[in-house]
Amino acid sequence: MILPKDKKAFMVSAMKSGSGKTLITLGLINIFKRKGKTVSIYKTGPDYIDTMYHEKIAGSPSTNLDPFFLEPEYRPGELKNLFFRNFTGDMAIIEGAMGLFDGVYGEGKRCSACIVSEEIGIDAILVVDIDEIDTVGEYLKKFSHRVKTVIVNKVPIDYDISVIRERLSESDLTLMGFLYYNENYHMESRHLGLNEPGKDIFKIVDKLSDELSKTLDFKLFEKFTLNIDCNIPSYKAKDVTLNNIMSKYRLAFAFDEAFSFTYNENIKVLEEYGFEIVKFSPLHDKNLPKNISAIWLSGGYPELYTNELSSNFSMLESIAKAKDIPIIAECGGFIYLHKNFEDNNGESFRGVGLIDGKAFKTKKLVRFGYIEIEAKSDSVLMKKNQKIRSHEFHYFDSTNNGEYAHALKANKSKEWDCINAYKNIFAGFPHIYLRGYEFLIENLIEYLERKSNV
Template sequence: MMGFLVAGSASGVGKTTVTLAILAALRKRGLVVQAMKGGPDFLDTTHHTRVSGRPARNLDTWMMSAEANRACARRASAGADALVVEGMMGLFDGKDGASETGSSAEIAKLLGLPVILILDGSKSARSLAATLLGFELFDPHLQLAGVVLNRLANDRHFALLRDAITSRCRTPILGWMPRAAEISIPERHLGLHTADESFPDAVALASMAERHLEIDAILDLKWECEQAPAAQPSMLATKSRVRIGVARDRAFSFYYEDNLDLLREHGGDIVEFSPLNDSTLPGNLDALYLGGGYPELYAAQLGANLSMLASIRGFAQAGRPVYAECGGMIYLGTSFTTGDGENHPMANVLPLHFEMTDRLVSFGYVTVTVTKDCHIAPAGTSLRGHSFHYSRISKRDNLDNAFGLEYSLSGGRENEGFLFQGVLASYVHLHFGSHPEVAERFVNSIREASLILG
């Protein structure tokens, strides 16, 4: 099948815009396209999903094993004509500076995907050829299949860069893209706006790609997709299913789609609800999963929805299992002070007060050692996740901790993973694919609680 990875020379060169334009052009030609994002990103995938019409997934060679990544790509691409993976940061950027671990290059080589490299040519002339030459020489085992020059001024600018590149480099030029307001996506402190907030015109994206990119040459990029193993008979058919309420709206949207799939696979039915717009929780829920997002942008509306806050609080106080990450944990706190200094009431489940900060806190990959048995893993389990937030705990009562955290970039360590009644909450976004038993244990713990609580 057709497949490739779109990479950049650095962050901010326009990978997402070019990826969306290619997705739109392929769909316009009638292809079924599966989009995926390399790395721990929740925002780009919302745009991929909107253009492709299929839920986008995440690949991550640091958080998940090689086989878990391969299996994810196999499952996601079933029934598709093409797999389009958008990389993260620069092509060779990953967990550290000494290896390719966690990089887009590692994903491309692991899956055998050809790479389309995006170069920002907005302020460049002949020197851009030297940049491309460096990428060609850096890793001879990587299949660099083409380059797209982004944010160019006009045809003359492209001709100048084309002549420089073809005189010194071997990588085919697959076209160029202009800087255009109609296909740009606004950004804020955590990255791009979500697709629900601001989304470029898909027709304009497809038109731009057809006009400026070599779509026929891109269609020739092949991926040797491994066949998925035959499905094995499951014991789950004899087990009761559980209903897991998942908060999903503009305030809460940061979920790895595979986390939800793994919960479904092990017997969880996902029931979405909106803390912003619904007055109470859906009926007959057995557990809650509160993901991250932008509670800081909607704190006043969240705090004013008193009936939903009371519903969440009553659910948690009944001892029902609740798993919360980052923004979901903030929502369970006593209150939240936003960047304008306003204090907003939250669900008052956890004795924690949160406040916004003016800089990133504890950013990067995180190794989680489970120090106390909890919903998702027994003590001693090692999990992997990612931390990315502009807030902190400013006031707290003593709470039990279930996690010992080690941050990959800073090397810092702390105790976290707060346990209170039936709640497990953390700033860390865990990928359940980092350990094969997480989703199964979570669903089983929900079943056990339901038997006890009725």
């Protein structure tokens, strides 16, 4: 198929983290919504929180386009297909993770935002601070790229804008717009990125959109036209019916303030395979949903809700007694399953107790980054020698990280054992991504089928 010529798509990137990409992206989403456009939103990399902000402002889901999980050389065409399958609006805006060329450490621009723009075939707008404009040209010389325009952030109110245009033109770059410095255009950071979005985000973004609308050259957006011949396969789950089990299984999926880190694609994959997703709250609900076949405890911030989680005794007991159904837990969910887990101050609290150990706070990121995991034996989710790509991003560690699988950093610089997998449990710090790894769900269904036939 060839997309209509009035479809627009572009990326918002930067030279480094903290340059205001997320705020500018939210402002652009809001501006084009005001113009009556429907916007499809994306984020490169394994980010959870920025996508929450996207969804708050856009009022529609945001899709992760991860260049490691679906690396073009590893899963040919899948990254592009994922982009087009979720392109349902008039315009697509992709926010790049970190800097434009930041990806797997020590391996050039591999798995960077730049790779995503090249794979899809779209240009990127570079967001730079005013004190970076003299270094943009040199930065872009490092690798090939698709950057022609720049939005300058934190411009002093009395700055001569013609000077910015002149300096950018020396690098064959065009000023698309700028934002005057305003201390109110700021979102507090937290140890895992930005805070989850609160009600004040709408006021901040509305004000920012008003200011940005005055400086943007909207004619330049006409150049971001998509006219790409892309054969998009309609996805059909492999052998999805498996003994006519469609909609036979109900999966209790943890989702609340403490457990909110999951990929929208994960839910889609589970539903494509016939699972009925039943969301529940370990924070607020007293018991698990009824008639469930499996439990999924996603990542999040359980350390910020230790009092509430540990005092919800009926939920702790409900999960602890669910010994006959698969329990899958990633990162924050894994922390919650421990006998004890700490808060950010190092105070210990009671957990579910299915992991014999303690999850504790450290002072730095632990085993941070992209990894490949290989299973050493069969489990509810993986079979021996099967491999998946994943990532870890946490300040917590455990006295019992598990030895079920072996993890290897993407750049092969480090390796370690991880994940507790025994009987009905599959739990560890690595985050799970299902698109491209649908065999994980096929394994889960096979486990459930065997169990139902016993």
